[in-house]
Amino acid sequence: MSAEYATFGLAPATRPGEILAGGDHRAHRDFVDFVVDGRPLLFRLSDLDAVSPLASDVPPAIFTEQVRALLLEAAAPLAGGRYVIYGCPECADLACGAVTAVIERAGEDFVWRDFAWQTGDHADLELNGYRGIGPFRFRGAEYRAALGSLLDGVAAGRRRVLLIGARVAVLARLAAALRTVGVGAEITGDAADVPADELRTYGAVVFGPAVGADERAAVRAAFGRAGADVAYVDGLAPIVPLLVAQTEHALDRSPADRRRLTGLTAAGGGAEVEVASPCRVQLTAYRVDRLHRTRVHPVFDGVLETGRHRVPLDAGAVKGESFVVARTAGSVLAAAVRR
Known part of the structure; x- marks a missing residue:
């Protein structure tokens, strides 16, 4: 493992809720994300719909327990000294899959290593390891101060x-x-x-x-x-x-530079979507017809690379007064279609 240090911080993040076709819904989750070297760690996992264990809607006692676990003041919840870094936003069940990592002390420092996608009691690094992510070595004082601030009552949105x-x-x-x-x-x-x-x-x-x-x-x-x-x-x-x-x-309320979806405009035959890191984007068009019924048209669902992208809009989906909504795992934007 490299002796080079990574910086550690925290930032508010959101997994927006959504009303789906047929009346189903996705849960809204506000959580605290981990910021490594100035960038949300979740952004390194390009198409992952997940939240950290530090969610604002868990009971205070459980939230405190999660923070103390990350400070290694409690035993690791998983075999091999592994901790859940990101889990399912709907149920937090390990069977749905979670990003886990070994967290350990190295003198005064804290080390996160061996990141993996885990769905059972044990992680298979050969099959499901995240190559190229970590290990990260954090200075102990910086790490403890960031997580300790949560115990001091930093309010969620x-x-x-x-x-x-x-x-x-x-x-x-x-x-x-x-x-x-x-x-x-x-x-x-x-x-x-x-x-x-x-x-x-x-x-x-x-x-x-x-x-x-x-x-x-x-x-x-x-x-x-x-x-x-x-x-x-x-x-x-x-x-x-x-x-x-x-x-x-x-x-x-997350900082603008910590959001994946950073821009959305729509005019004529296309929508301009801007993303800050590779992620899955869903684009949907809405309009109200002459009988005042809402019309919904899925436009795009796929992974976009960092940068600005133009997505074609079918004329039938955006005739009359119409609107588009863009969603990623952590951001949502809406815009009117300009004529």
Whole structure:
């Protein structure tokens, strides 16, 4: 193993939820990702839909137990001194597969080595080892300080949103959809009578298209008086999956340079998608037809390399007023199709 040191840090990350065809859904998960040499470790695993054990929705006692395990203050949960680095975002069951690694001390330092994809009690490095990832040697003081800060109560992002609009039926469907992916949602006509302590529990406000400028200004003023730092979402259209995507993006508080999906525009016959590292991207087009029915058109599902890519859009998928949503395992963006 090389004696060269790698830097160790932590950063907030999100695995966005999603409403799937047929009413199924993917769970929303906020978690803390590991940053090695200034880059999220998950980015090195190009097409992996997974979260670290440091998720915000696990009970505090379990979260603390996970941190202490990474500090080697508890026995390794897997044979051979192995620890789960990333696991299934839906159930955290090892049978679904997990990225594991040996974590050990080297004097005052901590070493992560022998990364592997593991689905049972033992890891097969020959068959499922991640070649080219690690070993990483971290300075003990830096490593302990980063993980110790979590035990000092670093707060996870707020996963509650306030929905404001005139079309109560749409907002009710949106609230139900958000709750299925782990985002709390409440509906109100305005925020004037909401107590300041409650306003500070929200991470975002979603405005329906019919909410006027004066009403929006009043809501912003109420949150300002409460000292609440929230994201404001202008709903693009009464299409629930589209609004879910906009809300998920607004709730993502991870630094912009730590996101895989960094840009999305759409015009005419194509969408421009920009990614920061190789990853699987799903692109979906939405529109409302003349009978006010939502039309959904899968556009692209594949792995894109780092950089900007143009994805063709079928004319039938984006006729009239239409929108596109791009998703990766850790990011989501929505955009209107410009004419």
